[in-house]
Amino acid sequence: MTTKKVYIISHSHWDREWYMAYEQHHMRLVALMDDLLHLFKTNPDFHSFHLDGQTIAIDDYLEVRPEKREEVQAAITAGKLKIGPFYILQDDFLISSESNTRNMLVGLEESRKWGDPVMLGYFPDTFGNMGQAPQMMKEGGIEAAAFGRGVKPTGFNNVVINDEKYTSQFSEMWWEGADKSKIFSLLFANWYSNGNEIPVEKEAAQAFWKEKLADAEQFTSTDHILMMNGVDHQPVQMDVTDAIKVANDLYDDYEFIHSSFDEYLEAVMNDVPADLSTVSGELTSQETDGWYTLANTASARIYLKQKNTDVQRQLENITEPLATMAFDVTGEYPHDQLRYAWKLLMQNHPHDSICGCSVDEVHREMITRYDKALEVGKFLASEAVESLTASIDTSLFPTDSKPFVVFNTAGSAKTGTIETEIEWKRLPFSQGVPEELYAQLKNETLPELTVIDAKGQAVAAEILSHEVRFNYDLPKDAFRVPFMAIYVKVRLVVTDMPAVSWESLALTVGQNTTSALPTIVSEADNRLENEFLHVKVESNGQLTVTDKTTGITYPNVLTYENVGDIANEYIFKQPEGDQAIYAHDFPATTTVAINTTKIGEITLIQTLMIPVSADETLAEEMKAVVEMRQRKAQRSKELAPFTLTTKIRLEQGSRQLKFSTHFDNQMKDHRLRVLFPTNITTDKHYAESIFEVVERPNGVSASWENPTNPQHQHSFVNVQDATHGMTVSNYGLNEYEILADNTTIALTLHRSVGELGDWGYFPTPEAQCMGEQTVAFALAFHGADDQNRTFHDGQNFQIPFTVAQTSVHNGRWAPKAAYLTIDSSAYALTALKRKEHQTEIVTRGFNLSNTASAPLEIKISGYTPTRCTLIETPHEKPLSAILEPAEINSLLWKKSASVND
Numbered sequence: 001m002t003t004k005k006v007y008i009i010s011h012s013h014w015d016r017e018w019y020m021a022y023e024q025h026h027m028r029l030v031a032l033m034d035d036l037l038h039l040f041k042t043n044p045d046f047h048s049f050h051l052d053g054q055t056i057a058i059d060d061y062l063e064v065r066p067e068k069r070e071e072v073q074a075a076i077t078a079g080k081l082k083i084g085p086f087y088i089l090q091d092d093f094l095i096s097s098e099s100n101t102r103n104m105l106v107g108l109e110e111s112r113k114w115g116d117p118v119m120l121g122y123f124p125d126t127f128g129n130m131g132q133a134p135q136m137m138k139e140g141g142i143e144a145a146a147f148g149r150g151v152k153p154t155g156f157n158n159v160v161i162n163d164e165k166y167t168s169q170f171s172e173m174w175w176e177g178a179d180k181s182k183i184f185s186l187l188f189a190n191w192y193s194n195g196n197e198i199p200v201e202k203e204a205a206q207a208f209w210k211e212k213l214a215d216a217e218q219f220t221s222t223d224h225i226l227m228m229n230g231v232d233h234q235p236v237q238m239d240v241t242d243a244i245k246v247a248n249d250l251y252d253d254y255e256f257i258h259s260s261f262d263e264y265l266e267a268v269m270n271d272v273p274a275d276l277s278t279v280s281g282e283l284t285s286q287e288t289d290g291w292y293t294l295a296n297t298a299s300a301r302i303y304l305k306q307k308n309t310d311v312q313r314q315l316e317n318i319t320e321p322l323a324t325m326a327f328d329v330t331g332e333y334p335h336d337q338l339r340y341a342w343k344l345l346m347q348n349h350p351h352d353s354i355c356g357c358s359v360d361e362v363h364r365e366m367i368t369r370y371d372k373a374l375e376v377g378k379f380l381a382s383e384a385v386e387s388l389t390a391s392i393d394t395s396l397f398p399t400d401s402k403p404f405v406v407f408n409t410a411g412s413a414k415t416g417t418i419e420t421e422i423e424w425k426r427l428p429f430s431q432g433v434p435e436e437l438y439a440q441l442k443n444e445t446l447p448e449l450t451v452i453d454a455k456g457q458a459v460a461a462e463i464l465s466h467e468v469r470f471n472y473d474l475p476k477d478a479f480r481v482p483f484m485a486i487y488v489k490v491r492l493v494v495t496d497m498p499a500v501s502w503e504s505l506a507l508t509v510g511q512n513t514t515s516a517l518p519t520i521v522s523e524a525d526n527r528l529e530n531e532f533l534h535v536k537v538e539s540n541g542q543l544t545v546t547d548k549t550t551g552i553t554y555p556n557v558l559t560y561e562n563v564g565d566i567a568n569e570y571i572f573k574q575p576e577g578d579q580a581i582y583a584h585d586f587p588a589t590t591t592v593a594i595n596t597t598k599i600g601e602i603t604l605i606q607t608l609m610i611p612v613s614a615d616e617t618l619a620e621e622m623k624a625v626v627e628m629r630q631r632k633a634q635r636s637k638e639l640a641p642f643t644l645t646t647k648i649r650l651e652q653g654s655r656q657l658k659f660s661t662h663f664d665n666q667m668k669d670h671r672l673r674v675l676f677p678t679n680i681t682t683d684k685h686y687a688e689s690i691f692e693v694v695e696r697p698n699g700v701s702a703s704w705e706n707p708t709n710p711q712h713q714h715s716f717v718n719v720q721d722a723t724h725g726m727t728v729s730n731y732g733l734n735e736y737e738i739l740a741d742n743t744t745i746a747l748t749l750h751r752s753v754g755e756l757g758d759w760g761y762f763p764t765p766e767a768q769c770m771g772e773q774t775v776a777f778a779l780a781f782h783g784a785d786d787q788n789r790t791f792h793d794g795q796n797f798q799i800p801f802t803v804a805q806t807s808v809h810n811g812r813w814a815p816k817a818a819y820l821t822i823d824s825s826a827y828a829l830t831a832l833k834r835k836e837h838q839t840e841i842v843t844r845g846f847n848l849s850n851t852a853s854a855p856l857e858i859k860i861s862g863y864t865p866t867r868c869t870l871i872e873t874p875h876e877k878p879l880s881a882i883l884e885p886a887e888i889n890s891l892l893w894k895k896s897a898s899v900n901d
Contacts, residue, residue: 004223005267006213006247007259008195010240011050011230013124014057016088018232018352019762021361026060028233033061035236037071040080045241047258050082053122054089055110056347076115082260084108084117085142087343091351092123092130093712094298094305094734096312097691097830097846099349100130102342104140105836105871120261121145121183124192125232127294127351128284128712130690132846134177135888139870144265145175146186149294150283153189153219164701166286168277170221172268176280178692178850178886184269185279188228189219195227196234198243205246213254222271225254226264282694290706291571291629294355298712298735299671299748300569301356301363301767302775306732307370308354309798311345314377317799319384320833321409321500324841325819326384328862329391329812333834334380341380344373357569357756360766385804393811394504396454401508407802408497411822411829411845412792415654417599419491420803422507424449424466426485434470437484441468444486450510451492454815458513459505460598461492493598494801495653499822500832504806504815520600520650521592528600528650533657533781535650541588541606543648545657547781550724557779558659559584559675560644561746562610564635566618566669567628568757569767572708574671575614575634583608583644597652604646611635613668622755622763635669642667656729656793657779664772665750672750676779678719678726678743685738685745686787688714691830691846691888693791698742710737710748716794717745723784729794731776749775788825788848795828819860826854827883831890835872841893842872847883856883863893 012032017025039046051057062069075081086107092100111117121137121144123129129150130136137145152167168187175185188194194212199205216225229240237243240258247256285293298305320338327333348366352358385407394403402422408414424446427437451461466488473481490507497503520528526537534546543557560583567573583606594601618633647660661674686693689712700709711717717736718727728736728745735748752769756762778797780790820843822829831844841863847854858865867875868890875890883889 002223004225004254006225006227006254006256007264007267008198008227008229008240008244008256009050009259009261009264010048010236011052011192011228012234012236013192013230013232014052014054015232015352016056016060016347016350017362017365018358019756019760021359022365025233026064029057029060030064032235033065033068035238036081037068037075039236039238040075040078043241045258046080048080048082048260049236050118050261052089053084053118053120053124054086055083055107056088058083058114073114082118082262083114084111085119085140086122088346088350089122089124089126090346090349091354092126092133092690093128094354095308095349096316096714098316099312099346100136100690101844101870103346103349104136106339106342106346108140108871109836118261119143120265123147124188125149125351127297127355128282131178131281131694132691132886132888134175134183135179135181135886136691136870137183138181139888141871142183144184144186144269146188147283148188148192150285151187151279152285152287153187155218164287166279166283168279170276171219172221172272173276174278175283176278178281178694179884182278184272186226190215192228193231195229196231197237198229198240198247200239200243200246202246202250205243206250209247209250221273221276222268224264224268224271282689287701287703290700290704290709294570295710295712296572296735296751297355297357297570298710299572299751300753301769302733302750303769303773304354304356304363304366305734307367308348309732311370311373311377313798314374314381315341315345316831318409318802319377319381320831322381322384322388322407322802324832324834326387327834327839329387333839335834335837337376337380341373341376344369344376356767359756359762360764363766381802385802388502389804389806390809391811392502392504392806392813393815394454394506394806394808395810396456396815397452397504397506397808398508399808401452401506401808402805403504403506403808404803404805405502405504406494406497407502409500409802410796410799411832412499412796413496414796414799414801415493415495415497415651416801417491417493417651418801418803419464419489421487421489422805424486424488424507426483428481428483434484438468441484441486446486446488447509448511449488449507450512451490451505451507452510454504458510459492460515461490461512462596463512464489464491491599493651493653498818499829500820501818502816515597517597519595519597520652521595521602523592523595526590526602528602528648530650530652530654532655533650535648535657537590537602537604537648539588540584541604542584545779547724550781550783552724552781554677554679554726554781556677558646559677560606560608561673561675562608562642563671564611564614564669565671565751565753566614566631566633568753568755569764570757571628572671572710572751573628573631576632578635581608581610593647594649599649599651601647601649604648605643607641607643609639610642610667610670612638612640618669622761625761628757640667655780655789656797658776659778660774660776661749662772662774663750665752665770668752668754668768670752671748673746673748674777675739676726676728676745676747678745680719680721680725680743682719682721683742686718686720687711687736688716688791688794692850692886693848695850698738708737710735715798716791718787718790719743719745720782720787725782725787727780727782727787727790727794729778729780729797731798733775733777747777791848792828821859823857824854824883826852827856827889835892842868842890843893844870844888844890846889847885847887850886853885854883855881856889857881858891860893862896864896865891865893868892
């Protein structure tokens with residue numbers, strides 16, 4: 001008779017923060033680690049403890065118990081404490097491609113400082129699994145993954161029908177990524193608590209194992225059975241080894257062992273049958289009833305998503321590229337400071353944190369972390385810019401002019417508006433009393449000013465205003481220098497500025513020439529028009545937009561929709577019978593805010609009358625922990641005004657129509673979306689996800705019951721057919737839906753809810769997101785074969801220009817140049833940085849297509865590339881001029897031998 005082997009792995013799934021504030025969880029972690037270290041010393045039969053795949057738990061413990069460092073090290077060295085491979089257990093979908101990468105890169109490095117990490121892609125409670133995980137894991141040297149969500153198990157005797165591509169009859173399966181990378185994967189089919197709190201008393205143990213073994217054997221494909229001894233914040237079972245001895249006494253045909261993932265994976269991977277299922281791409285519970293995909297966390301506390309976007313864009317797309325370029329000037333790169341900022345950012349990336357599904361105290365602390373990381377990023381960027389501008393030759397400008405340098409640090413050409421302040425004149429405090437200096441400058445009359453380029457040619461720009469105010473310098477070799485200065489606000493449009501490039505301009509005395517071109521706005525008929533788009537603001541506030549390139553007109557664009565929400569931070573639920581309230585059913589007013597040959601902006605004001613909250617039934621249902629699907633609450637009968645103020649902007653040379661919507665939310669229990677009808681007949685759409693533009697079906701599976709189908713995105717979502725398409729971009733608005741008509745893109749702008757949800761009643765009044773808020777999004781169109789342009793523009797919508805004033809001086813670098821060149825419209829750059837702890841440059845990007853290869857040529861003057869992995873080690877693949885479908889492409893650039901240091 002074959003003896004089956006039961007592998008019992010002790011663990012505790014450690015949410016750093018969730019239904020209690022971080023420090024509440026933290027103190028419980030200290031107690032857990034104390035218990036573990038005691039257990040390791042006193043119970044030689046205790047095999048090991050899996051520390052939840054995240055190394056930050058060690059840092060958190062040693063922050064309180066620094067004297068325990070040697071004990072922790074000894075436990076890891078002895079194989080008792082199993083660590084890694086990640087820094088934190090992130091939410092895949094709500095953080096950027098680079099944030100997912102740095103989590104693995106930092107986690108593996110931190111793990112290896114202590115010992116050998118567990119090489120398992122560990123996603124026990126992630127709210128869906130990213131489609132590029134197989135490729136990413138393999139690049140990190142990880143050949144297996146484990147997850148608790150995303151795949152529906154059917155059981156050994158059930159047949160997986162052909163259209164159920166996200167099901168598996170076994171808890172073991174192969175997982176194939178978009179690029180066809182394949183890794184072994186393990187589904188916690190009975191959750192990661194199926195072996196929790198094992199009884200020691202014989203009769204209780206017999207009942208326990210009878211149930212638990214049957215549950216596991218329903219799905220396992222081998223005679224190796226996994227039992228996870230732990231659950232969320234579970235204290236270690238101190239007598240687990242005694243419980244295992246009892247189990248072995250009870251059963252002759254099972255061998256129960258206290259084990260680890262290393263041992264279990266080696267055994268099960270050697271014995272898996274040939275007929276394992278293969279699941280592919282994103283695993284987001286597509287074959288379920290659709291209620292518990294938890295995708296609505298993408299719209300919980302949108303202010304967190306906006307702050308996350310602020311910091312990610314600052315570190316990834318501004319600070320690191322600028323610091324990488326500045327290294328060529330200074331020979332220095334802020335590795336340690338960047339690691340500090342990245343760790344702060346990633347501490348906000350666990351699923352219960354970035355998802356906005358914790359108690360209010362948690363999310364207040366997150367804002368502090370975001371602010372700290374952002375300020376580090378800004379400081380490092382300013383340091384880099386100072387070095388760069390000092391090395392850029394501005395000697396061609398007049399000596400009395402005020403040069404400034406514009407940087408595009410995005411990975412593709414960018415068009416957009418720059419508003420900046422230029423210091424025109426200063427008077428240091430050393431020259432007089434502050435108020436007298438202020439008055440002196442205040443009384444000065446400014447000459448007529450203009451902006452010129454390095455060739456002395458006038459650049460179309462507006463001198464908007466000027467003011468006198470206090471400021472100061474902090475010299476690196478002297479005491480601070482306070483002063484009063486005149487600041488001039490300048491606005492100009494930059495068109496098709498190349499990727500990772502700069503251009504020097506100057507504010508100088510001269511006549512500001514006017515253009516003979518027509519202005520963007522036609523005030524007579526509320527129309528904006530440039531060379532690419534014709535936009536008519538209708539009397540009801542909706543837009544009629546014509547793409548002049550294709551000649552296709554899109555009516556009813558910019559439709560605001562408001563409905564009730566009686567669920568929680570995890571899940572949206574509209575009250576039964578609730579009817580949507582639309583802004584275009586209320587009066588709309590428009591004013592022209594900007595109207596030049598370069599910029600047109602119309603301000604649209606719409607005031608809806610909406611319910612002030614849900615009715616009183618909701619509070620009782622929440623207190624009674626009524627499951628949200630069973631709730632009967634309705635919206636209140638009391639109405640109040642809800643005003644939307646939308647700035648609609650069109651710029652010369654731009655194919656994007658840009659929007660900024662402001663509102664002061666004083667309502668509760670509701671959701672606001674903006675709808676973009678495409679009138680395109682198709683059964684699929686595309687969205688930016690982690691290292692891919694993923695194709696998703698518009699429809700749902702036969703098992704789906706949720707009337708909505710929320711989805712995640714990063715910077716854009718796209719609907720297209722063979723001839724044309726529409727791309728909607730956003731800033732920190734991660735939730736969208738393709739409506740049931742299969743043609744309309746619905747972008748969530750706001751969601752107000754009053755409780756955490758899940759397993760109890762945790763009030764979260766701050767999740768109602770009261771107060772003034774501003775959201776930004778954009779719209780673009782394309783023809784049959786230029787969708788990638790709109791994808792790049794969508795990514796660039798999140799990346800501002802960097803502008804810095806400098807002096808007139810000689811420099812080694814030209815006043816206008818590109819640091820690198822990318823010759824591939826299919827390539828999306830995600831990283832331009834220096835290798836961790838070293839000086840080589842790392843570039844990373846991905847193919848915007850999962851189905852087509854594309855040529856790829858990247859050049860950095862003075863550097864020579866080789867392939868590397870996501871964790872910056874040599875890649876087995878050679879350098880290639882072809883970007884394969886769905887390929888993540890990382891290159892390591894060493895200074896060419898012919899280039900002098």
